[in-house]
Amino acid sequence: MKKVLRAKMLLLVVTSVLLLLSACGSSGGQTATSDGGSAGDKEKLVIGFSQVGAESEWRTANTKSMQDAIKEAGHELKFSDAQQKQENQIKAIRSFIAQKVDAIVFSPVVETGFETVLKEAKDAGIPVFLADRAVDIEDDSLWVTFLGSDFVEEGRKAANWLVEETKDAEGDVNIVELQGTVGSAPAIDRKEGFEEVIADHPNLKIIKSQTGDFTRAKGKEVMEAFLKSDGENIDVLYAHNDDMAIGAIQAIEEYGLKPGEDIKIIGVDAVKGAFEAMAAGKMNVTVECNPLFGPQMVDLIEAHLAGEEIEKRVAVEESMYTMDQAEELLPTREY
Ligand code: AHR
Numbered sequence: 001m002k003k004v005l006r007a008k009m010l011l012l013v014v015t016s017v018l019l020l021l022s023a024c025g026s027s028g029g030q031t032a033t034s035d036g037g038s039a040g041d042k043e044k045l046v047i048g049f050s051q052v053g054a055e056s057e058w059r060t061a062n063t064k065s066m067q068d069a070i071k072e073a074g075h076e077l078k079f080s081d082a083q084q085k086q087e088n089q090i091k092a093i094r095s096f097i098a099q100k101v102d103a104i105v106f107s108p109v110v111e112t113g114f115e116t117v118l119k120e121a122k123d124a125g126i127p128v129f130l131a132d133r134a135v136d137i138e139d140d141s142l143w144v145t146f147l148g149s150d151f152v153e154e155g156r157k158a159a160n161w162l163v164e165e166t167k168d169a170e171g172d173v174n175i176v177e178l179q180g181t182v183g184s185a186p187a188i189d190r191k192e193g194f195e196e197v198i199a200d201h202p203n204l205k206i207i208k209s210q211t212g213d214f215t216r217a218k219g220k221e222v223m224e225a226f227l228k229s230d231g232e233n234i235d236v237l238y239a240h241n242d243d244m245a246i247g248a249i250q251a252i253e254e255y256g257l258k259p260g261e262d263i264k265i266i267g268v269d270a271v272k273g274a275f276e277a278m279a280a281g282k283m284n285v286t287v288e289c290n291p292l293f294g295p296q297m298v299d300l301i302e303a304h305l306a307g308e309e310i311e312k313r314v315a316v317e318e319s320m321y322t323m324d325q326a327e328e329l330l331p332t333r334e335y
Contacts, residue, residue: 048096061335062291069294110183155193219244223251278326
């Protein structure tokens with residue numbers, strides 16, 4: 001009889017301990033305390049990050065910002081570089097799902113074609129956070145939030161600078177455009193914003209427009225082709241990022257013209273390389289696109305997993321810099 005009683009008591013103790021342990025454990029990234037509040041020391045999350053690639057100075061700075069922020073917050077990062085290929089991103093997201101990560105951060109190479117894989121993440125109960133670039137998908141329940149820049153506004157800023165710069169110009173102003181990766185949000189939106197503004201200024205004409213895939217090498221190559229066909233007729237280069245502008249500057253110099261003077265150069269990103277080019281008088285303006293949002297992204301993930309309501313769209317604040325500010329600001333640039 002005593003033996004039965006002892007066994008029952010032991011069972012009771014074991015069950016209580018197990019219940020206590022499961023109450024202290026966490027689910028979905030939330031850290032529960034015995035009083036139901038949230039604990040001072042956070043739970044370590046596993047975050048999968050599918051990055052676009054390493055195509056530009058901007059991208060390198062963005063990757064570092066995300067890596068540092070995740071590490072500093074004490075979480076684990078599973079990183080995948082898609083090398084600018086959508087199929088690599090789809091594979092990476094599937095692998096994150098299989099590894100049952102707590103959250104997926106995803107910077108889509110292009111806007112479309114991710115519906116199926118994002119549904120798979122949703123079915124697996126893994127929240128997806130869009131970083132830097134948006135997707136063009138009707139069902140917005142497939143991601144938690146989009147943290148990134150307003151690319152249309154960046155295009156408008158670039159065009160507004162040009163409108164002011166050329167207000168006294170007589171005759172047509174011939175613009176060549178180096179677009180970003182075909183189908184990517186920044187390429188689509190920066191073009192849209194720029195065209196929206198110049199539509200009211202019929203003398204501002206885009207005479208050539210082609211993708212340079214956001215890289216220096218491609219920017220140089222395409223600019224060489226523009227110069228070959230239109231040479232001295234080109235007044236302005238609008239490049240969807242600074243790396244392509246820097247590649248194009250090289251092409252212009254090799255062609256025998258002065259970038260920044262003979263051809264005005266507009267870039268986007270505000271990377272150090274653009275400041276150096278501006279300080280050397282070879283580039284006129286760069287519209288800021290801030291890649292240093294790693295800490296903000298970690299805060300959003302933690303907030304969501306803690307059950308907080310977060311905005312569907314979180315914008316990164318940005319500015320614009322001209323040639324005359326370059327020398328003074330160059331030492332302060334972080335990317
Ligand atoms: O999506 C942001 C863009 O991607 C940056 O402007 C460009 O440099 C990068 O490659």
